[in-house]
Amino acid sequence: MHVTRFAPSPNGSLHLGHAYSAIVAHDLAHRGAGLGKGQFLLRIEDIDGGRSRADLADEFRADLAWLGLRWDEVPAQSVRVDDYEVAAATLAAMGLLYPCKCTRADIAANATKSGPDGPVYPGTCKASPPDHGEAVAWRLDVAAALARTGPLEWMDDLAGEQRARPELLGDVVLVRKDPDTPASYHLAVTLDDAADGVTLVTRGADLFAATHVHRLLQELLGLPVPRWYHHALLLDEDGRKLAKRRNSPSLADMRREGKDGLAIAQQLRMGQMPSGITLSASLNSAP
Ligand code: GLU
Numbered sequence: 001m002h003v004t005r006f007a008p009s010p011n012g013s014l015h016l017g018h019a020y021s022a023i024v025a026h027d028l029a030h031r032g033a034g035l036g037k038g039q040f041l042l043r044i045e046d047i048d049g050g051r052s053r054a055d056l057a058d059e060f061r062a063d064l065a066w067l068g069l070r071w072d073e074v075p076a077q078s079v080r081v082d083d084y085e086v087a088a089a090t091l092a093a094m095g096l097l098y099p100c101k102c103t104r105a106d107i108a109a110n111a112t113k114s115g116p117d118g119p120v121y122p123g124t125c126k127a128s129p130p131d132h133g134e135a136v137a138w139r140l141d142v143a144a145a146l147a148r149t150g151p152l153e154w155m156d157d158l159a160g161e162q163r164a165r166p167e168l169l170g171d172v173v174l175v176r177k178d179p180d181t182p183a184s185y186h187l188a189v190t191l192d193d194a195a196d197g198v199t200l201v202t203r204g205a206d207l208f209a210a211t212h213v214h215r216l217l218q219e220l221l222g223l224p225v226p227r228w229y230h231h232a233l234l235l236d237e238d239g240r241k242l243a244k245r246r247n248s249p250s251l252a253d254m255r256r257e258g259k260d261g262l263a264i265a266q267q268l269r270m271g272q273m274p275s276g277i278t279l280s281a282s283l284n285s286a287p
Contacts, residue, residue, distance in 0.1 A: 001037035002200040004029040004229075006064075006071070007189065009045045010056035013250035014063050016277065017204070017234040017242040020268050024231045025202035026069045027269065040069070041196055044076040047188050049180030052078070063251040066261035074196045077188050084183035087191055087221055088138065088175045096145050096220065097174065099136035100125040113170070116209035120170035138175035142166050145216055154215040157200070157229045159208070159283040164215040172213055190214045194223040205230040205283055206241060233280045234273065242277070 004025040008018055029038035042064065046052035057076070064071060091097050102110075102124055111119030121139065130136055145166070152164035166172075174187040183191075193201055193214075201211075208230045218225055234242045242248040255261060273279055 002029050002031075003039045003041065003196070003198050004200050004202045005041035005043055005074075005193070005196060005198050007043045007045050007192075007203070008060055009048065009051075010053050010060065011048065011051040012244040013056065013252050014060055015242050015244055015248040015250055016264075016268070016274070017248070019063070019067055019251055019265065020234055021202070021204055021231065022064055022069060023067065023265055023268055024229070026071070028200055028202055028229060040071045041198065042071040042073045043192060043196065044073075045185075045188070047077040047181055047183060047185070049078070050178065059252050063255065063261075066251070066255045067265040068262045069265075074192075077183075077192065080188070080192065080195070081182050083191055083195065084175075084188055087187060088183065091140065091174065091220060092138070094148070094220070096141050096148070097138040098126050098141055098171075099130055100139045100171075100173070101130040101134045101136050101177075115168050115170060117169055120168075121172075123171060126171065135177050137173045137177040139171040140174050140213075140217075142169075142171050142213075142216070145220055149216065149219040152215050152219055154211060154225070155227045156208070156211075156283065157227055159230065162211075164212045166212040166216045168209060169213055186210060186213050186217065190217040190223065191221075193226060194218070194221075199226050200229055201226050202229045202231065204233050204241075205280065206233060208283070230283055232282045235278050235280055237276050239278075 006022040006025050008014060026040040029040040044057045107119050107121055110122045110124055112122055113120040126141065154162050154164055156162060172186050173184045175182065176184055211228055236242055236246065236248065244250065271279060
Protein backbone atom coordinates (compact mmCIF):
# COMPACT_ATOMS: atom_id res chain seq x y z
CA MET A 1 0.00 0.00 0.00
CA HIS A 2 1.30 3.38 -0.91
CA VAL A 3 0.95 6.97 0.18
CA THR A 4 0.87 9.03 -3.02
CA ARG A 5 0.17 12.67 -3.67
CA PHE A 6 -1.03 15.20 -6.19
CA ALA A 7 0.78 18.50 -5.74
CA PRO A 8 -0.59 21.21 -8.04
CA SER A 9 0.72 24.78 -8.08
CA PRO A 10 -2.13 27.29 -7.87
CA ASN A 11 -0.92 29.57 -10.66
CA GLY A 12 -3.45 28.47 -13.28
CA SER A 13 -6.47 26.22 -13.64
CA LEU A 14 -6.02 22.47 -13.92
CA HIS A 15 -6.43 20.73 -17.29
CA LEU A 16 -6.75 17.12 -18.41
CA GLY A 17 -3.02 16.49 -17.89
CA HIS A 18 -3.49 17.31 -14.21
CA ALA A 19 -6.60 15.14 -14.07
CA TYR A 20 -4.60 12.24 -15.44
CA SER A 21 -1.82 12.83 -12.90
CA ALA A 22 -4.26 12.96 -9.99
CA ILE A 23 -6.08 9.81 -11.16
CA VAL A 24 -2.82 7.86 -11.56
CA ALA A 25 -1.69 8.87 -8.06
CA HIS A 26 -5.10 8.17 -6.57
CA ASP A 27 -5.38 4.74 -8.16
CA LEU A 28 -1.82 3.73 -7.23
CA ALA A 29 -2.59 4.54 -3.59
CA HIS A 30 -5.65 2.34 -3.65
CA ARG A 31 -4.28 -0.46 -5.82
CA GLY A 32 -4.92 -3.80 -4.20
CA ALA A 33 -7.77 -2.22 -2.25
CA GLY A 34 -9.07 -4.26 0.59
CA LEU A 35 -5.99 -3.96 2.70
CA GLY A 36 -7.17 -0.38 2.88
CA LYS A 37 -4.04 1.39 3.99
CA GLY A 38 -3.31 3.39 0.87
CA GLN A 39 -3.61 7.14 1.05
CA PHE A 40 -3.89 9.77 -1.65
CA LEU A 41 -2.80 13.24 -0.56
CA LEU A 42 -3.47 16.68 -1.98
CA ARG A 43 -0.82 19.32 -1.34
CA ILE A 44 -1.19 22.85 -2.67
CA GLU A 45 2.27 23.98 -3.81
CA ASP A 46 1.88 27.69 -3.25
CA ILE A 47 5.51 28.49 -2.48
CA ASP A 48 5.66 30.97 -5.34
CA GLY A 49 4.16 33.98 -3.55
CA GLY A 50 4.21 36.17 -6.63
CA ARG A 51 2.28 33.76 -8.87
CA SER A 52 0.02 31.82 -6.49
CA ARG A 53 -3.71 32.61 -6.44
CA ALA A 54 -5.56 31.83 -3.22
CA ASP A 55 -8.88 31.24 -5.02
CA LEU A 56 -7.52 28.35 -7.08
CA ALA A 57 -7.17 25.87 -4.21
CA ASP A 58 -10.96 25.67 -3.89
CA GLU A 59 -11.28 25.28 -7.64
CA PHE A 60 -8.81 22.36 -7.53
CA ARG A 61 -10.75 20.63 -4.75
CA ALA A 62 -13.97 20.97 -6.75
CA ASP A 63 -12.20 19.55 -9.84
CA LEU A 64 -10.94 16.49 -7.95
CA ALA A 65 -14.37 15.84 -6.44
CA TRP A 66 -15.94 16.16 -9.92
CA LEU A 67 -13.53 13.45 -11.13
CA GLY A 68 -14.78 11.20 -8.34
CA LEU A 69 -11.54 11.26 -6.33
CA ARG A 70 -11.24 11.37 -2.55
CA TRP A 71 -8.14 12.65 -0.85
CA ASP A 72 -6.60 13.77 2.40
CA GLU A 73 -5.24 17.28 2.28
CA VAL A 74 -1.89 18.09 3.89
CA PRO A 75 -0.62 21.62 4.67
CA ALA A 76 0.16 23.92 1.77
CA GLN A 77 3.77 24.98 1.19
CA SER A 78 3.19 28.55 2.34
CA VAL A 79 2.81 27.37 5.95
CA ARG A 80 6.00 25.29 5.90
CA VAL A 81 8.50 28.02 5.20
CA ASP A 82 10.23 27.61 8.57
CA ASP A 83 11.04 23.98 7.73
CA TYR A 84 12.62 25.02 4.45
CA GLU A 85 14.76 27.59 6.24
CA VAL A 86 15.96 25.08 8.81
CA ALA A 87 16.93 22.61 6.08
CA ALA A 88 18.74 25.31 4.10
CA ALA A 89 20.63 26.34 7.24
CA THR A 90 21.64 22.70 7.80
CA LEU A 91 23.02 22.42 4.28
CA ALA A 92 24.78 25.77 4.64
CA ALA A 93 26.39 24.61 7.91
CA MET A 94 27.66 21.55 6.04
CA GLY A 95 29.38 23.95 3.63
CA LEU A 96 27.28 22.79 0.68
CA LEU A 97 25.60 26.05 -0.37
CA TYR A 98 27.14 29.05 -2.05
CA PRO A 99 25.66 32.47 -2.87
CA CYS A 100 24.90 33.38 -6.46
CA LYS A 101 23.87 36.72 -7.92
CA CYS A 102 23.56 35.60 -11.56
CA THR A 103 20.44 36.42 -13.54
CA ARG A 104 18.86 34.11 -16.11
CA ALA A 105 20.48 36.24 -18.80
CA ASP A 106 23.94 35.86 -17.18
CA ILE A 107 23.49 32.11 -17.11
CA ALA A 108 22.25 31.91 -20.69
CA ALA A 109 25.25 33.97 -21.79
CA ASN A 110 27.86 31.94 -19.90
CA ALA A 111 26.55 28.38 -19.85
CA THR A 112 28.55 25.84 -21.80
CA LYS A 113 26.27 22.87 -21.18
CA SER A 114 22.57 22.29 -21.58
CA GLY A 115 20.72 19.96 -19.20
CA PRO A 116 17.19 18.61 -18.91
CA ASP A 117 15.94 21.99 -17.59
CA GLY A 118 17.90 24.25 -19.93
CA PRO A 119 21.35 25.79 -19.50
CA VAL A 120 23.39 24.26 -16.69
CA TYR A 121 24.74 26.81 -14.23
CA PRO A 122 28.40 27.35 -15.16
CA GLY A 123 29.59 27.96 -11.59
CA THR A 124 30.39 31.65 -12.08
CA CYS A 125 29.74 32.65 -8.44
CA LYS A 126 31.40 29.54 -7.07
CA ALA A 127 34.62 30.70 -8.74
CA SER A 128 34.11 34.35 -7.85
CA PRO A 129 31.77 34.99 -4.89
CA PRO A 130 29.45 38.02 -5.05
CA ASP A 131 30.15 41.07 -2.91
CA HIS A 132 28.62 41.21 0.51
CA GLY A 133 25.18 42.89 0.52
CA GLU A 134 24.20 41.90 -3.01
CA ALA A 135 20.89 40.08 -3.49
CA VAL A 136 21.75 36.42 -3.84
CA ALA A 137 20.22 33.00 -4.31
CA TRP A 138 21.88 29.98 -2.68
CA ARG A 139 22.98 27.08 -4.83
CA LEU A 140 23.82 23.51 -3.93
CA ASP A 141 27.45 22.62 -4.59
CA VAL A 142 26.63 19.30 -6.23
CA ALA A 143 30.24 18.09 -6.54
CA ALA A 144 30.87 18.70 -2.82
CA ALA A 145 27.53 17.10 -1.93
CA LEU A 146 28.24 13.98 -3.98
CA ALA A 147 31.73 13.73 -2.52
CA ARG A 148 30.05 13.56 0.86
CA THR A 149 27.30 11.04 0.02
CA GLY A 150 29.04 8.81 -2.52
CA PRO A 151 27.00 7.21 -5.34
CA LEU A 152 23.25 7.04 -4.87
CA GLU A 153 20.44 5.09 -6.51
CA TRP A 154 16.70 5.52 -6.77
CA MET A 155 13.85 3.39 -8.06
CA ASP A 156 11.22 4.38 -10.59
CA ASP A 157 8.44 1.82 -10.79
CA LEU A 158 8.23 2.24 -14.58
CA ALA A 159 11.79 3.04 -15.61
CA GLY A 160 13.53 0.78 -13.07
CA GLU A 161 16.62 1.34 -10.93
CA GLN A 162 18.42 4.64 -11.59
CA ARG A 163 21.82 5.94 -10.62
CA ALA A 164 21.36 9.45 -9.23
CA ARG A 165 22.99 11.93 -11.58
CA PRO A 166 22.30 15.36 -10.04
CA GLU A 167 25.24 16.72 -12.02
CA LEU A 168 22.97 16.63 -15.09
CA LEU A 169 21.10 19.62 -13.63
CA GLY A 170 24.19 21.23 -12.13
CA ASP A 171 24.29 23.42 -9.01
CA VAL A 172 20.56 24.04 -8.63
CA VAL A 173 19.12 26.92 -6.60
CA LEU A 174 17.74 25.84 -3.22
CA VAL A 175 17.01 29.27 -1.74
CA ARG A 176 15.73 31.84 -4.19
CA LYS A 177 16.73 35.47 -4.45
CA ASP A 178 13.11 36.57 -4.39
CA PRO A 179 11.97 36.94 -0.73
CA ASP A 180 8.39 36.09 -1.85
CA THR A 181 9.59 32.62 -2.82
CA PRO A 182 11.92 31.52 -0.05
CA ALA A 183 12.68 27.95 -1.16
CA SER A 184 13.07 26.45 -4.59
CA TYR A 185 10.83 23.69 -5.89
CA HIS A 186 13.59 21.10 -5.32
CA LEU A 187 14.06 21.86 -1.63
CA ALA A 188 10.37 22.35 -0.80
CA VAL A 189 9.07 19.25 -2.56
CA THR A 190 11.75 16.98 -1.10
CA LEU A 191 11.02 18.15 2.45
CA ASP A 192 7.25 18.03 1.97
CA ASP A 193 7.17 14.50 0.58
CA ALA A 194 9.20 13.33 3.57
CA ALA A 195 7.07 15.26 6.08
CA ASP A 196 3.87 13.92 4.53
CA GLY A 197 5.05 10.30 4.61
CA VAL A 198 4.79 9.88 0.84
CA THR A 199 6.04 6.41 -0.15
CA LEU A 200 5.46 6.63 -3.92
CA VAL A 201 6.14 10.04 -5.47
CA THR A 202 3.81 10.10 -8.46
CA ARG A 203 4.19 12.83 -11.07
CA GLY A 204 4.70 13.44 -14.78
CA ALA A 205 7.73 12.20 -16.69
CA ASP A 206 8.69 15.85 -17.30
CA LEU A 207 9.97 15.89 -13.70
CA PHE A 208 12.05 12.72 -14.05
CA ALA A 209 15.41 14.52 -14.05
CA ALA A 210 14.51 16.56 -10.96
CA THR A 211 14.48 13.31 -8.99
CA HIS A 212 18.28 13.04 -9.30
CA VAL A 213 18.53 16.19 -7.17
CA HIS A 214 15.79 15.15 -4.76
CA ARG A 215 17.55 11.85 -4.06
CA LEU A 216 20.75 13.74 -3.22
CA LEU A 217 18.90 16.13 -0.90
CA GLN A 218 17.26 13.21 0.91
CA GLU A 219 20.64 11.68 1.58
CA LEU A 220 22.17 14.94 2.79
CA LEU A 221 19.25 15.70 5.10
CA GLY A 222 18.74 12.15 6.39
CA LEU A 223 15.22 11.85 4.95
CA PRO A 224 13.44 8.59 4.12
CA VAL A 225 13.76 7.43 0.50
CA PRO A 226 10.46 6.77 -1.30
CA ARG A 227 9.96 5.11 -4.69
CA TRP A 228 8.93 7.13 -7.74
CA TYR A 229 6.42 6.69 -10.51
CA HIS A 230 6.88 9.13 -13.39
CA HIS A 231 3.83 8.67 -15.55
CA ALA A 232 3.29 9.37 -19.26
CA LEU A 233 2.18 12.87 -20.27
CA LEU A 234 -0.85 14.05 -22.23
CA LEU A 235 0.31 15.70 -25.44
CA ASP A 236 -1.47 18.09 -27.77
CA GLU A 237 -1.66 17.85 -31.57
CA ASP A 238 1.84 19.29 -31.86
CA GLY A 239 3.24 16.69 -29.47
CA ARG A 240 3.67 19.22 -26.68
CA LYS A 241 2.65 18.77 -23.07
CA LEU A 242 -0.82 20.22 -22.43
CA ALA A 243 -0.67 23.71 -21.00
CA LYS A 244 -3.26 26.25 -20.03
CA ARG A 245 -1.31 28.94 -21.83
CA ARG A 246 -1.75 26.99 -25.06
CA ASN A 247 -5.52 26.88 -24.59
CA SER A 248 -5.93 23.41 -23.16
CA PRO A 249 -9.47 23.50 -21.74
CA SER A 250 -9.60 23.74 -17.98
CA LEU A 251 -11.32 21.17 -15.79
CA ALA A 252 -13.23 24.04 -14.18
CA ASP A 253 -14.69 25.04 -17.57
CA MET A 254 -15.58 21.44 -18.40
CA ARG A 255 -17.24 21.11 -15.02
CA ARG A 256 -19.24 24.32 -15.47
CA GLU A 257 -20.32 23.20 -18.93
CA GLY A 258 -21.92 20.17 -17.29
CA LYS A 259 -19.49 17.54 -18.63
CA ASP A 260 -19.49 14.24 -16.74
CA GLY A 261 -16.34 14.12 -14.62
CA LEU A 262 -16.75 10.49 -13.63
CA ALA A 263 -17.01 9.41 -17.27
CA ILE A 264 -13.97 11.52 -18.19
CA ALA A 265 -11.97 9.97 -15.33
CA GLN A 266 -12.94 6.49 -16.50
CA GLN A 267 -11.86 7.26 -20.07
CA LEU A 268 -8.50 8.60 -18.90
CA ARG A 269 -7.99 5.44 -16.84
CA MET A 270 -8.61 3.32 -19.92
CA GLY A 271 -6.23 5.42 -21.99
CA GLN A 272 -9.06 6.79 -24.14
CA MET A 273 -7.95 10.33 -24.84
CA PRO A 274 -10.25 13.06 -26.19
CA SER A 275 -9.66 13.97 -29.82
CA GLY A 276 -6.43 15.86 -30.44
CA ILE A 277 -4.76 14.45 -27.32
CA THR A 278 -2.33 11.55 -27.15
CA LEU A 279 -0.51 9.88 -24.30
CA SER A 280 3.29 9.92 -24.52
CA ALA A 281 5.10 6.58 -24.44
CA SER A 282 5.42 5.16 -20.93
CA LEU A 283 8.87 5.04 -19.43
CA ASN A 284 10.52 1.68 -19.46
CA SER A 285 13.98 3.16 -19.30
CA ALA A 286 15.40 6.50 -18.24
CA PRO A 287 14.43 9.27 -20.68
N1 GLU B 1 3.90 21.57 -8.13
C1 GLU B 1 4.42 20.91 -9.29
C2 GLU B 1 3.59 21.27 -10.50
O1 GLU B 1 2.46 21.72 -10.36
C3 GLU B 1 4.43 19.41 -9.16
C4 GLU B 1 5.53 18.96 -8.32
C5 GLU B 1 5.70 17.47 -8.16
O2 GLU B 1 4.75 16.71 -8.43
O3 GLU B 1 6.76 17.09 -7.71
O4 GLU B 1 4.07 21.10 -11.60
